Amino acid sequence: MNVPQDLKYTKDHEWAKVEGNVITVGITDYAQGELGDVVYVDLPSVGDAVKKEGSFGSIEAVKAVADLFSPASGEIAEINEDIKQSPEIINKDPYGKGWMVKIKLTDVSELDMLMDAKAYQEHIS
Secondary structure, three states: OOOOOOOEEOOOOEEEEEEOOEEEEEEOHHHHHHHOOEEEEEOOOOOOEEOOOOEEEEEEEOOOEEEEEOOOOEEEEEEOHHHHHOOOHHHHOOOOOOOOEEEEEOOHHHHHHOEOHHHHHHHHO
16 A cells, blocks of 8 residues: 655545645545546636535545545645546556645645544554
């Protein structure tokens, strides 16, 4: 199970890469493995507001449909258009080309409530 050390994690299996006051968000390797082959992703629009732990979209796979939850509050700064056209990228590269959204944070301190890699590994074991 791939759990990069430099990311933060939610209990709902999203990851966040912190770059200043912007986070890049996707689902973890564990989550894509549990879902199976991803066939569709519903993402918000640039400029939409998101709340910590609020849904920002959904992901549809062969096995299930699941909501996507924001690791922190802010505004959608960018979405990954590539995964809308080719959602299977999420299965192949969940921490790289399979990212979903970039969020400009309104409260950076909310990131303190996320898990580090060690805590997330314990969470999924």
